[in-house]
Amino acid sequence: MKAIRIHAHGGTDQLRIDDLPEPKPGPRQVLVEVKAAGLNHLDIWVRNGFPGLHLPLTLGADASGVVKEIGSGVTQFAVGDRVLAQPGYGCGSCEECLSGREHYCSKYGIVGEHHSGVQAQLLALDEDKVIRMPSNIGFEEGAAIPLVYLTAWEMVVNKARVRPGDTVLVVAASSGVGSAAVQIAKLHGAQVIATAGTTKLDKAKAHGADFVIDHYQQDIAKEIKKITNGRGADIVLDHVGKATWQASTRSLAKGGKLVVCGATTGHEGVVDLRFLYFRQQAILGSTMGPRGDLFRILQLVEAGKLRGVVDKVYPFTEVAQAHEYLETGKQFGKVILNFSV
Ligand SMILES: [Zn+2]
Known part of the structure; x- marks a missing residue:
């Protein structure tokens, strides 16, 4: 069976399609025949390299597929079930893991980074690491849903605790996390303002944003003040980092919460402490979310209230082109690899 792996860090020329032995499911495992896998920026960072990664490594945090075989002790799944892989998990036995806070576990790891990834034709996965599609x-x-929806749900619902009527600014709504955050905030009754590049404004509106701001042509903080009659946004969601940090902090209302889950353009941001305390604001870091939240997210998908946003699909054999496309930043939503080819 084929798997997308890296043996060394670097450019897209490091992406290999390796032939590996077919995995056999253990007693509590299901064997999943992968149909599609979602790319994340994480794949690019892992490919480029940072300390703590063990090579060779199979890439990928998101996959969908069909259960092909089950171990003797599997109770939740049957052959033929359509499932999604869980994109991250902790040790499973510590206080955080057992309290539904596994993403705070000291051993928490993301699939395709700390754990072996899911961009492979066959996966033997523990039954608690898959969820019904x-x-x-x-x-x-x-395949477009798990990682970005878990991340966005954690930011909007668990960290920012969005309430009906809140104004939520989603910075870079065209990303996977951004397009999920817009939908989740709308579903909770918020007024959503999204920033996007000039060519993506219409799509941001079509996916539920009440107002859109062109982050190339307009001053985000000024536009926010206009839209909110000078008040600012109750919640700002940012994963862009350095390039938007100032605009994000300036856009925040008194008592507002700025939630950060990434720093794609740089990891340094200045905070004026006088404004922070006088305006009684909070800055919250966020990464991933507990596996259990995917049950609620997928119920809402089933009810037609949330959607995975797919921009472009490549056959998995063209993974290098898919990485290159993701790096251009032209997409709205997710880039997907088709494994049915
Ligand atoms: Zn744990």
Whole structure:
């Protein structure tokens, strides 16, 4: 069976399609025949390299597929079930893991980074590391959901505790996390303002944003003040980092919460402590979310209230081109690898 792996860090020329022995499911494992896998920026960072990674490594945090075989002790799944892989997990036995806070576990790891990834034709996965896929979506949309929705749900619902009527600014709504955050905030009754590049404004509106701001042409903080009559946004969601940090902090209302889950353009940001305390604001770091939240997210997908946003699909054999496309930043939503080819 084929798997997308790296043996060394670097450019897209380091992406290999390796032939590996077919995995056999253990007693509590399911064997999943992968149909589609979602790319994340994480794949690019892992490919480029940072300390603590063990090579060779199979890439990928998101995959959808069909259960092909089950171990003797599997109770939740049967052959033929359509499933999604869980993109991250902790040790499973510490206080954080057992309290539904596994993403705070000291051993928490993301699949395709600290754990072996899911961009392979066959996966032997523990049954608690897969979850049933909603019946109303296809494999490509399924593979677009887990990592970005867990991340966005954690930011909007668990960290920012969005309430009906809140104004939520989603910085870079065209990303996977951004397009998920817009939908989750809208579903909770918020007024959503999204920033996007000039060519993506219409799509941001179509996916639920009430107002859009062109982050190339307009001053984000000024526009936010205009839209909110000078008040600012109750919640700002940022994963862009250095390039938008100032605009994000300036856009925040009194008592507002700025939630950060990434720093794609640089990891340094200045905070004026006088404004922070006088305006009684909070800055919250966030990464991933507990596996259990995917049950609720997928129920809402099944009910037609949330959607995975797919921009472009490549056959998995063209993974290098898919990485290159993701690096251009032209996409709206997710880039998917089709494994049915
Ligand atoms: Zn743990």
